[in-house]
Amino acid sequence: MPALARFLPILQWGRTYNGTLLTNDLVAAGIVTIMLIPQSLAYAMLAGLPPEVGLYASILPIVAYALFGTSRSLAVGPVAVISLMTLTAASSVAPPGSAQFIAATLVLALLSGVFLLLMGVLKLGFLANLLSHPVVSGFITASGIIIATSQLKAIFGISAAGEAMPALVTSLLGNLADTNMSTLVIGVLSTAFLFWVRKGLKPLLTRLGLPPRRADLFAKAGPIAAVAAATLAVVLLDLEERGVATVGDIPQSLPPLTVPLFDAGLWQQLAIPALLLSVIGFVESVSVAQTLAAKKRQRIDPDQELIGLGAANVAAAFSGGYPVTGGFARSVVNFDAGAETPAAGAFTAVGIAIAAVFLTPLLYALPIATLAATIIVAVVGLVDLRTPLTIWRYSRADFAAMAATIGVTLLLGVEPGVIAGVALSLALYLWRASRPHAAIVGRVPETGHFRNVKRHTVITDPRILTIRVDESLTYLNARWLEEFVLETVADHPQARHLVLMCSAVNSIDASALESLEAINHRLADAGIKAHLSEVKGPVMDRLQRSSFLDQLSGQVFLSQDEAFSNLIRRGEEDGPPQKDDLWMARGMI
Template sequence: MIETLRKYVPVLEWGRHYTRDALQNDMMAAVIVTIMLIPQSLAYAMLAGLPPEAGLYASILPIILYAIFGTSRALAVGPVAVVSLMTAAAVGQVADQGTMGYALAALTLAAMSGAILLAMGLLKLGFLANFLSHPVIAGFITASGILIAVSQLKHIFGVSAHGHTLPQIAGSLIANLGDVNPITLVIGVVSTVFLFWVRKGLKPLLIARGMRPKLADIAQKAGPVAAVVVTTLAVWGFGLSARGVSIVGAVPQSLPPLTMPSLNFDLLTALFVPALLISVIGFVESISVAQTLAAKKRQRIDPNQELIGLGAANLGAGFTGGYPVTGGFARSVVNYDAGAETPAAGAYTAVGLAIAALALTPLIYFLPTATLAATIIVAVLSLVDFSILKTSWGYSKADFAAVVATILLTLGFGVETGVSAGVILSILLHLYKTSKPHVAEVGLVPGTQHFRNIHRHAVKTDPAILTIRIDESLYFPNARFLEDYVLDRVGKDGPIRHVVLMCSAVNVIDFSALEALEALNLRLKDMGIALHLSEVKGPVTDRLKKSHFLDDLSGRVFLSQYDAWVALTGAPPPANAAE
């Protein structure tokens, strides 16, 4: 009972071994991540179409819940750019931005996403994330980064614009260029340039001036805070809000409120597919970051428990006025680099953000939205990676086509269409690749018991024996391919009397493939050719024994391909055969 509880509540395991050194390291990491998260949370809430406090609310209880239920010791959970964009796209279809209905739909979306993730974790469905291939994910994230950056230009220019696709946003921006506010433009451009410089140039400069690397790193992470402070003081001091500069305005000075997601059936129905897509995309992003960081310290990540941790975090966001959250790459790397030892670092970060929500919100009244837009643009442009196009083109044209299609569909039709198409493309790509499995005609390597491709190696063959090595599991998309391949091959070579299917790479034979093998056995038998199997794995053999196939097989099942060679050719083993 205790072991089961520890499995589902990991804090009970790592909490038993919590040390003073771990506390110090976690506290230091929490300070650095909190400094980074304050402006980022405000900015991502704006990206989601929500008031800035929603970003803080989504970064408090969700982090604490993940610390209790999650398995990654470095993952930092909260609002992220892609999920914020998907939230805006989903909620914008059911409510108008700025209304109570919009905020209610956002927190309902978070609760639904949490319930989906929790159910997937309890049912151990973490493998479903594998249906999104890496090329498709890379294409989707690149396109989303472009969409996010372009969508924030309206705040940089100080104009109104709308839309969820690149043509819509670009057209709206161009139509309103005559209304550009020069002061807002200066603030936005200067903030963007400054943040880019901070990310690349500040740390080396400070180190060159004699500052210790750790302090220089903290100063670099605090760059967005500096931009927030300076631009806020400038707007306040020069009264720029009266000259058309858009500001954040009043932000409630309170801890996250207790909220209740909507139970309206029509709203739940409208948000179900977006919630499912956000859950899958968020989980894929989170688990990839968590596993990467865990590998550096030889730690273990449990994908199914991660689903439970993320599910709890999103439920927490839904009941405290937030919106969907997941593990963010940038803040998780910062958390790791800052020395976080345990998930407690996230809990301490939540405390820091709670203090900010209580004490610091009056100070951001004059914060220009252009500064938050600059923060978002600088953060998301790091997601844009066109190198995947060159890499995939050189490696696999099918993967390249999937990347291009995902990018174009996301930019042209929006994030929901893009990610839905990504899932479909990933599945179709898998089916396409496995529908034509690699098969090789093999022969005996002289002086050994090994069999290799006759087109790649100098091997011995027998004209009466055709040995086919199948390099893929056999199931409904490729069953007919194998049958046609073998029949075409034997039709070209009269002396063949035996066909041996070498099944060393076959992990599964489904019912469709079984029927194809049965048909192949009958066709070959009518032609006077015996069908044999070799190197069949135990689980596959067990499954075949549940049918009549092995009883009706015209040939035999051999333990190894070499046994089949010896039995069918009558050749004695070579004197120096390698075992």
């Protein structure tokens, strides 16, 4: 039973469900439903799909997530960045809007659902770690810029295409002469109104005496007001006659049952984009879920989240949707509206289903420029130009990864952008891991402490060379270790003992063990004994399973102090050291 409950979190919260929770969830669902409708239409059109697909993608996926997900506040559905990635991926197969294009988006949803489920079952959620914070932040900023730019076409009432900035801007500028003035007026007014709602409405309502939380919810309902006003304007002023593009006929229907095409070639073509989509979606969703869970001291389980999101995407693939994930904006609405359990999500799904069946005729005259305005206002919030600055100050390597992600995404598109960011982050990480910090150490006078000879005034003995490596020994730094030790020894021709101080070595893998063996043998060839000191318990246990300790020409000392005293004593037995043989390291000379 507990095992089942882990895979079906509903069994946990479902047992304690009661009337109060139901009321809160119903109220939240009502609010969220109203807000999600324009957002869902807009994102579907951003993805190059008919608007109703956005509604379909907000119904069954929410229910699937409610069954399998662990966050109590996450709202799953179409989101901006994933919509852009869907557009990019499916465009490589067929022109946006075509039947093959729609078929490709269903395959994308299915594949990314399957990838997410697989990662969840195989506990591969850690792979999302490869997306470092600077890469994700840079990617979202660049995507926001591309999305906002792409929506300008609807604001101006012109056509434009392109997945990255160069093509997009060229195409926009080339068609600027075709601008439809009525559309432009609606677009600019909608945008201006929505920006004002975002910045100015909440303070105004608070000043008018509304409690802050309610003021906030009203402000979030701004898009609904814009949608209603713009639709009325189109109808009353007969703007369709003047060339204002509207949403038009939307079928009044529950989500259709769709079966994604099984076509090996298509699957192969979409596999990498679907993988990127699922990982980006997962990272976005988990960070939203974690932020919201922490506010209530709740927990989410990232591996189970993979299963929840995977189920949601598979549900989208079979119900006429497209790839979905947990969105920041919609989840925050859900949280602020007081959703207590995933049941709120299920009620939202019912609400949107009702809208899909009964309310779509009302949307006929909704101008596309207004939907574009809601997207622009939403994604401008994603563009973050302050983080690059703080990262630049903190770490040049992280900044390089971020700059590469932003630059490549803007210039070449979303997929190359993510790949470039991940590859550069990993390369920089591996580069650093392959040459860890290490120091020659000596004893701090009258103590048992050993410190870097370059930074402290310490006592050393020319016959005893002690190297401290501040990193676990792995295959990434094994070759470096050989080079570093052998070069250091070559620089200290008087050395007769080498002590490797292992106080910071948390593990030694097979490659590093091989290097230690090589070091031991090569030093023995040169008449130098190799010793270890301060080896941690688990590392020692493992070394005892190899033949290294038998081969070691020297000893393993419990502490570095013991190693140093013991080896000095041994040197004195061989004959007292010359006076100038005992020297002080740089700090003292």
